[in-house]
Amino acid sequence: METQGGIDRLIELMSRLPGLGPRSARRAVLHMLKKRGQVMAPLAQVLAEVAATARDCVTCGNIGDSDLCPICRDDRRANGEICVVEDVADLWAMERGQAFRGRYHVLGGTLSALDAVGPDELRIPKLVDRVRDEGVTEVILALNATVDGQTTAHYIADVLGDTVKVTSLAQGVPVGSELDYLDDGTIGAALRARRGI
Numbered sequence: 020m021e022t023q024g025g026i027d028r029l030i031e032l033m034s035r036l037p038g039l040g041p042r043s044a045r046r047a048v049l050h051m052l053k054k055r056g057q058v059m060a061p062l063a064q065v066l067a068e069v070a071a072t073a074r075d076c077v078t079c080g081n082i083g084d085s086d087l088c089p090i091c092r093d094d095r096r097a098n099g100e101i102c103v104v105e106d107v108a109d110l111w112a113m114e115r116g117q118a119f120r121g122r123y124h125v126l127g128g129t130l131s132a133l134d135a136v137g138p139d140e141l142r143i144p145k146l147v148d149r150v151r152d153e154g155v156t157e158v159i160l161a162l163n164a165t166v167d168g169q170t171t172a173h174y175i176a177d178v179l180g181d182t183v184k185v186t187s188l189a190q191g192v193p194v195g196s197e198l199d200y201l202d203d204g205t206i207g208a209a210l211r212a213r214r215g216i
C-alpha cells in the first residue's frame with residue numbers, strides 16, 4: 020500500500036495504546052477520518068488541551084488538571100481517612116465504586132526486590148508526612164492481591180506502626196487480581212469488610 024504519511028503515523032501511535040492493536044487502531048482512525056468534523060476535530064482539540072494542562076497532584080499523586088486534583092480540592096470529603104492505592108487506575112476504580120468519601124494516596128507502584136523498587140521510589144515517605152500532618156485516623160490499604168502488593172501493605176503497616184489505625188480491603192478481592200478489573204459493587208463490599216493489618 021502506498022504510504023500516507025500522517026495517517027500511517029496516526030495509526031502507528033494509536034496501535035501502541037493499551038487495548039488497541041494495529042487492526043483496532045486502523046478501524047478507529049478510519050472512523051475518525053470519515054467523521055472528521057464530529058469526532059476527529061473535537062478529539063484533537065481536547066487532546067491538545069489535556070496534554071497542556073494534565074499534571075500529577077502534589078498531595079496524592081492522582082492525575083488532574085492543576086497542582087491539586089479535584090479530590091484533594093473537594094472540601095466535602097472527609098479528611099481523617101486515606102485510602103492507599105498502587106496506581107491512578109486503582110484510584111479511579113475506587114471512585115467508580117462510590118463507596119469511599121475520604122482522601123487517597125497513590126504509591127506509583129509496589130515494592131519489588133526483583134525490579135529494585137524500594138520505599139523511596141514509591142510515595143511512601145510522602146504518605147508518612149500526610150498521616151502526621153493531616154490528622155489522619157485510619158489508613159486503608161487498597162493494594163492489589165498480588166505478592167508485591169501484599170509485601171508493600173505489610174511494609175507500610177510496619178512503617179506507620181501504632182501512630183494510626185491501618186486496615187486492608189477484605190474479602191471480595193480475588194487473589195492475584197487487580198482493582199481496576201473488579202466490578203464496582205465488589206470494591207464497595209471489600210471496602211466495607213476491611214480488616215486491621
Ligand SMILES: [Zn+2]
Pocket residue numbers: 076077078079080081087088089090091092
Ligand atoms: Zn490529589
